[in-house]
Amino acid sequence: xxxxxxxxxxxxxxxxxxxxxxxxxxxxxxxxxxxxxxxxxxxxxxxxxxxxxxxxxxxxxxxxxxxxxxxxxxxxxxxxxxxxxxxxxxxxxxxxxxxxxxxxxxxxxxxxxxxxxxxxxxxxxxxxxxxxxxxxxxxxxxxxxxxxxxxxxxxxxxxxxxxxxxxxxxxxxxxxxxxxxxxxxxxxxxxxxxxxxxxxxxxxxxxxxxxxxxxxxxxxxxxx
Amino acid sequence: xxxxxxxxxxxxxxxxxxxxxxxxxxxxxxxxxxxxxxxxxxxxxxxxxxxxxxxxxxxxxxxxxxxxxxxxxxxxxxxxxxxxxxxxxxxxxxxxxxxxxxxxxxxxxxxxxxxxxxxxxxxxxxxxxxxxxxxxxxxxxxxxxxxxxxxxxxxxxxxxxxxxxxxxxxxxxxxxxxxxxxxxxxxxxxxxxxxxxxxxxxxxxxxxxxxxxxxxxxxxxxxxxxxxxxxxxxxxxxxxxx
Ligand SMILES: Nc1ncnc2c1ncn2[C@@H]1O[C@H](COP(=O)(O)OP(=O)(O)O)[C@@H](O)[C@H]1O
Ligand SMILES: [Mg+2]
Numbered sequence: 517x518x519x520x521x522x523x524x525x526x527x528x529x530x531x532x533x534x535x536x537x538x539x540x541x542x543x544x545x546x547x548x549x550x551x552x553x554x555x556x557x558x559x560x561x562x563x564x565x566x567x568x569x570x571x572x573x574x575x576x577x578x579x580x581x582x583x584x585x586x587x588x589x590x591x592x593x594x595x596x597x598x599x600x601x602x603x604x605x606x607x608x609x610x611x612x613x614x615x616x617x618x619x620x621x622x623x624x625x626x627x628x629x630x631x632x633x634x635x636x637x638x639x640x641x642x643x644x645x646x647x648x649x650x651x652x653x654x655x656x657x658x659x660x661x662x663x664x665x666x667x668x669x670x671x672x673x674x675x676x677x678x679x680x681x682x683x684x685x686x687x688x689x690x691x692x693x694x695x696x697x698x699x700x701x702x703x704x705x706x707x708x709x710x711x712x713x714x715x716x717x718x719x720x721x722x723x724x725x726x727x728x729x730x731x732x733x734x735x736x737x738x739x740x
Numbered sequence: 741x742x743x744x745x746x747x748x749x750x751x752x753x754x755x756x757x758x759x760x761x762x763x764x765x766x767x768x769x770x771x772x773x774x775x776x777x778x779x780x781x782x783x784x785x786x787x788x789x790x791x792x793x794x795x796x797x798x799x800x801x802x803x804x805x806x807x808x809x810x811x812x813x814x815x816x817x818x819x820x821x822x823x824x825x826x827x828x829x830x831x832x833x834x835x836x837x838x839x840x841x842x843x844x845x846x847x848x849x850x851x852x853x854x855x856x857x858x859x860x861x862x863x864x865x866x867x868x869x870x871x872x873x874x875x876x877x878x879x880x881x882x883x884x885x886x887x888x889x890x891x892x893x894x895x896x897x898x899x900x901x902x903x904x905x906x907x908x909x910x911x912x913x914x915x916x917x918x919x920x921x922x923x924x925x926x927x928x929x930x931x932x933x934x935x936x937x938x939x940x941x942x943x944x945x946x947x948x949x950x951x952x953x954x955x956x957x958x959x960x961x962x963x964x965x966x967x968x969x970x971x972x973x974x975x976x977x978x979x980x981x982x
Contacts, residue, residue, distance in 0.1 A: 644790050645827035649841035650817020650893065659840065663831050 525715070528702050535698030536719075538612075542694065543681045546619035550680070551673065553620060554627025559657060561632055572628070579625035584618075585686050591618040592690040615687045623680055630672045634665030671735040678727050682720060695719070741766045741897050741928045742787055747796035749782060756782045757793065758952040764897070769929045771939040771960065774949035775975060780932040781824075783949070784899050787930065788819050801896055817845050820895030824902040826882040828874035834861070834885050835870040838892050846893065853892070860888040864918050880911030887918055897928035904935055936979060940964060948972045 560572035646656030685696035703712025742764040838857035864884040923942040946963040948956040
């Protein structure tokens with residue numbers, strides 16, 4: 517493996533950078549939307565209204581029972597047809613949008629499990645105390661319960677975010693140029709596939725490892 | 741002020757409260773006692789509509805809880821409640837605990853809320869702890885903050901559910917002192933407590949509960965000098981022999 521020298525790698529840097537930017541964009545947006553939608557789902561699952569709880573539970577079970585790569589493909593294949601059927605016009609490049617939607621909806625199922633555990637970790641008395649002060653149920657959830665649930669679950673939420681970061685590499689199935697996809701294409705083009713994939717793996721490893729070290733440290737600080 | 745009328749409550753087949761009736765008049769202090777599991781917490785939570793009940797009615801300040809037109813949220817904002825485990829919000833400072841509902845529920849300005857909060861903290865001797873978090877102060881101090889938090893809402897009456905039973909013995913009095921002072925100022929109070937010294941000093945009446953029933957409801961002097969039911973006699977002797 518002598519083909520990938522430092523100077524060559526340097527020349528690939530701009531392309532790799534924009535690949536990493538794509539990875540970061542998908543990761544961050546999916547984290548934010550996934551947590552928000554997941555939190556809503558968690559609240560819905562704990563709703564006293566049976567129908568709402570059932571719908572939310574079904575959603576979560578559905579998304580947790582299918583492989584992520586299929587969800588990505590489905591959204592890529594179905595959404596344009598749907599748009600076409602609905603509006604009748606040709607659809608431009610929706611790879612990025614469909615990936616965002618797929619990741620957000622998929623991750624929300626996992627985040628909702630975490631947030632549900634978080635909500636249940638807050639003592640019932642806190643809810644009573646909120647109501648007793650004159651807050652509505654919704655205010656009590658938003659102002660008192662969810663902040664505590666979020667805090668209690670922060671290590672798990674971050675761990676899930678690291679998994680999400682790695683999973684974004686699956687967008688290669690719809691030909692999106694994220695960091696992994698870019699590395700693959702450049703390696704293929706220059707006949708340095710093995711070297712580039714090793715390099716990409718090392719970068720994913722380094723980022724994930726450092727992030728999980730950070731989470732572990734945060735967790736330890738919390739427990740003390 | 742509080743009128744409990746033939747209230748029964750079930751958990752499935754289990755009857756937690758059985759035809760309970762009692763009155764707490766304006767300015768009165770009523771102590772509720774009885775063995776653990778007798779339904780005291782359930783009863784007091786029903787008064788604040790934190791627990792639903794199936795039969796009977798409770799009327800607070802002229803408002804019926806079973807009337808579907810009653811705004812329960814609004815009613816709860818006017819009734820103060822203090823819990824066994826304090827239930828301060830751990831993610832906020834003491835002062836924020838006192839201000840949050842004033843601002844969000846009563847629409848007071850932040851400055852107004854803080855001023856009121858500091859005044860009430862001062863009263864319970866905790867002005868210096870305003871910017872600490874609940875986890876940084878003792879249990880007795882937390883409970884005094886919790887009482888102040890309820891008082892910030894200018895409640896028409898106060899409910900206490902065993903406010904001292906989670907406290908170390910040396911901290912019980914600092915909380916009871918605040919409650920005694922409150923009683924002397926004329927606050928209407930319904931207190932679930934086993935602190936019989938407190939009951940003797942300030943309670944107008946004592947309600948004794950057992951197995952979901954109100955067994956006795958009498959002026960406190962009478963209750964202590966001559967409890968009528970066998971169960972109350974047993975309960976008192978067990979309390980005293982501890
Ligand atoms: N959510 C619940 N579901 C079923 N039973 C309950 C529930 N809450 C309380 N109980 C039962 O109701 C009875 C009265 O409880 P509680 O009002 O807490 O008694 P106390 O405050 O006098 O100790 C107890 O036997 C308790 O086990
Ligand atoms: Mg109790």
